[in-house]
Structures are given as C-alpha cells and as structure tokens.
Amino acid sequence: MFNNQKAFTLIEALLALTITGIIYLLSAPTFIKLYDHMKLNQATSVLQSDLHYVREYNMMPIQGSTLSIRIFHKQNYYVIIQNNSKIKIKRQFPPGISIPSVSANTTDLTFNNLGHVSNGKTITIQSEHFKKNIVFSIGTGGIDIREAN
Template identity: 30%
Template sequence: MVMSLRLQMNNITKMSRNQKGFTLVESLLVLSVFMILSLITAFSLQPQHDVLEDRVFISQLSADLLYAQQYAISHQKEVSILIVPSQYKYYMFASAAGTPIVERNYSTNIYLTEGSLPLNFNFLRDGNVNKFGSFYIQTKKNNYRITFLIGEGRFYVTEL
C-alpha cells in the first residue's frame, strides 16, 4: 500500500514537471487580438446607440403624453404640458401651482422646436387638447413631427 502511494506521488511530480505554459509573447499576442476586436465592436455600436436613443425618447414622450391625457380624464383635472428645450426637460402639471406629475430630462442630442403648436398646451378634462397642430423633434439621425389632431386628443409621430 505504501509502495503504490509512493509510485502515485512520483507520477504526479513527473507530470507537473513536463507541463508547459504559454510564453509571454503568446499571451500578449492573444491579448492584443482581443483588444483590437473589442475596439472594432465598440466603434460599430455607436450608430446603434443614436438610433436607440431616438426611439427611446419618442416612445417615452408618447407614453408620457398618453399618461397625461388619461390622468386628465380619470381625475377630471386639466393637465398642462410644458416643454423647455433650453433645459432639455418637459413637465406635466395637474394644477397650476402644484408639483409636476411628470418631470423628465432628455438627451442634449435632441432638440424640440415649435411648429403650428406651441411647446405648452393642455389636455382638458375630457381628454381633448386645447390647441391642435404640430411640433418638431430633431435628433442626430432623424427629424420627427408630433401632430395633435382636432378633437379626441389624438396624436401621432411621423418621421420626416
């Protein structure tokens, strides 16, 4: 039993002496290839980031406008929407002196401008808007128009 244990120990020490690792040059070569592939991937993802930023903003603004409309209907209160492009923010108020029900910052890559609709309007108690028309959104990649229709407070977003 002791003899077989010694033979196993000798075999283990021989195996560990015969093993060879990677040289420093081989390791650096693999690391440099990995870094080059990572950089190429990172630079190719930047345009996708801009497109996703546009989509997320349009989606979030649409959801917030629908929320403000539903809030006006369910609480029977007029909801004011105020867009402040210089601060890259928009607010939604349920009352003139109250705190906003929605306060949202958006990216400095997105610019909102007035069209036939000013950047402050209201959803009335029945869900209609007090003014109708369009305002514009300009991003790095695309331009959009948000149009509010007469009656029912419906709106839609179109890419220009």
C-alpha cells in the same frame, strides 16, 4: 528537460491580446451608438407615457381641473401643469437628449375632454446620433412616434 511542455509562449499571449484589443476597438463605436439609441428610446418612452397620462386625465369628468405639458427647450426639461399654474411633475431630459425648437422657448401641449390635442404639431427629440419625431394629429388625438431621417 523542457522538450514536451504544452504552454503558451509570450508571443502567442501578446498576439491573442492584440487581436482582442483590435476587436474591442472596432466594436466600441457600435456600443456607443447603441447606448445613445437606448437613451433616446427611454426618454421618448417616458415623454410618451406622460403625454398619455395628461390626455387620459383630461378625458375624465373632473370639473375645473385640466393638465397640460409645457416643454422648456433651452433648459432641457418639461413640466406637467395643473390648471395652467400648479406644477405637478417636472422631468429633466437625460444628458445628451434634447428637444430643439427653432421658433419658441416653450411649447404647450393641451388635450381637450375628447382627447384631441389643441393644435397639431411635430416635436423632434434627439440625441447625438439619432432623432425621433413625435407627431400630434388634429381631430384624433393620436400621438405617433416616428424615426426621423
């Protein structure tokens, strides 16, 4: 009666489901690291945009008004400050993203009217699996983002 049936048996269906599960389990850590890397890239990109905004704002000929960025390392956020007092923008880093500091609770970044940073430094921004260094060059005002080892 059922001699010519063309269908999956229960064993074949379970075997296909098992193989699919194994492939998923092997690829899940890769997706977690990919998401972590994307989150770090996004946070770095937003910070870089804000740094360029502050730099270009300070290069415009507006008398008596300057912007600076103050990074609060332990609280995991930074603010853009006008004339060292008024907070214009406050940005919280996404969960899992941090800017560790060994020596200070805060870091101030200021650019002069030529676009040069007040003092050269390197800031590390990190996620659970990846790190990036933001390097500020003295004399050129350059902001260089590099993958950290």
